[in-house]
Amino acid sequence: MSELLKDKVCIVTGAAQGIGKSIALKMIEDGAIVYGCDRLEGSMSALELEFERFHALYFDVTHAQAAKESMMRVKKEQGHIDVLVNNAGVVFNKKIGMIVREETELMFRVNVIAVIELVQLVSRLMARNGGGSIVNIASVTAVLGSSGQSAYSATKGAIISFTKSAAKELAPIGVRVNAVAPGIVKTERFAELYEDSKEKIDMRIAKIALGRLGSPDDIANACSFLASDRSSYISGQILGVDGCASI
Ligand SMILES: NC(=O)c1ccc[n+]([C@@H]2O[C@H](COP(=O)([O-])OP(=O)(O)OC[C@H]3O[C@@H](n4cnc5c(N)ncnc54)[C@H](O)[C@@H]3O)[C@@H](O)[C@H]2O)c1
Known part of the structure; x- marks a missing residue:
């Protein structure tokens, strides 16, 4: 076990599967106490059983009251919150002509509004204990553009802008974003x-200079670094973890 995040209290949203699950596991490996959040009751029970340092919180990130109660629970149980990773996200891969309002709205509610509200809530709690680190999961699509993902990439573009401004605003209270x-x-x-x-996958890989797809672990390693004190002079940055992609 590494000591990169020794005894830091970390909250990871969307931790039941995919990238969020890898971020949670990497943070445990790096010595953290992790609270994983997800919607579906029971979806993280295997993680809770296997890892003593993993705690499950079940709520929908778009439900402000439920989110608040969960964050207050962490603060009450641990006394402090050091890290928040806003990873939960939804995507509808649809062309501009095909996407419907409900899908666009849901993406903005989960990928943007919930992130802003969690940052509001958690940054206040972090400030009471001298600060913390927030990592938002954006996407290369927001930087490079991606046909068939216009609405989704707009949500991630919003996250990039939010990250840069929030970093400036929260720096005086010791919170890096x-x-x-x-x-x-x-x-x-x-x-x-x-x-x-296989052909579609090979076409995608051809546009990645490092010649392979990313693994959830690649993303988790970047998150652990940004969560840790090793990045204490880094804030307001967007770290591309994309194998040097041109999409
Ligand atoms: N997979 C990729 O290639 C990729 C690339 C760029 C960015 N991302 C971003 O990384 C993040 C994770 O992606 P993934 O591929 O692991 O996705 P995923 O769909 O496998 O996992 C997302 C998790 O978030 C949870 N979630 C969704 N809506 C929620 C809500 N309202 N409340 C609580 N939990 C909710 C889901 O239940 C799920 O466990 C997302 O923000 C995504 O946009 C993914």
Whole structure:
């Protein structure tokens, strides 16, 4: 076990699967106490059983009251919150002509509004104990653009802008705010999208200079670094973890 995040109290949203689960596990490996958040009751019980330092919080990040009660519970149980990773996200891969308002609204509610509200809430709690580190998960699509993901990439662009301004605003209370912008990451969702097409996967890989897709662990390593005191002079940055992609 590393001591990078020794005894830091970390909250990771969307921790039941995919990138969020890897972030939570990496943070435990790095010595943290992790509170994973997700919607579906029971979806993190295996993690709770396996890891003493993992605690599950079940709530929908778009429900402000439930989010508040969960954050207050962490503060009460641990006395402080050191790290928040806003990872929970939804995506509808649809062309501009096909996306419907309900889908666009849901993406903005989960990917943007919930992030702003969690940062409001948690930064106040962090400030009472001298500060902390917030990591928002953006996407390379917000930086490079991606056909078929216009509405989704707009939510991630909003997160990039929010990260830069929040970093300036929260610096005086000791809270750092950064974002990680993943490229294409091989998660359960990716497997569902591409399972039938090796050709499509090869086309994607051809646009990645490092010659492979990202792994959830690649993203988790970046998050642990930004959460840790090793990055104590870094705030307001967008760290691309995309294998040097051109999409
Ligand atoms: N997978 C990729 O290639 C990729 C690339 C760039 C960015 N991202 C971003 O990384 C993050 C994680 O992606 P992933 O591929 O692991 O996704 P995923 O769909 O596998 O996991 C997302 C998790 O968030 C949870 N979640 C969704 N809405 C929620 C809500 N309202 N309240 C609480 N939990 C909620 C889901 O239940 C799920 O466990 C997302 O923000 C995504 O946009 C992913």
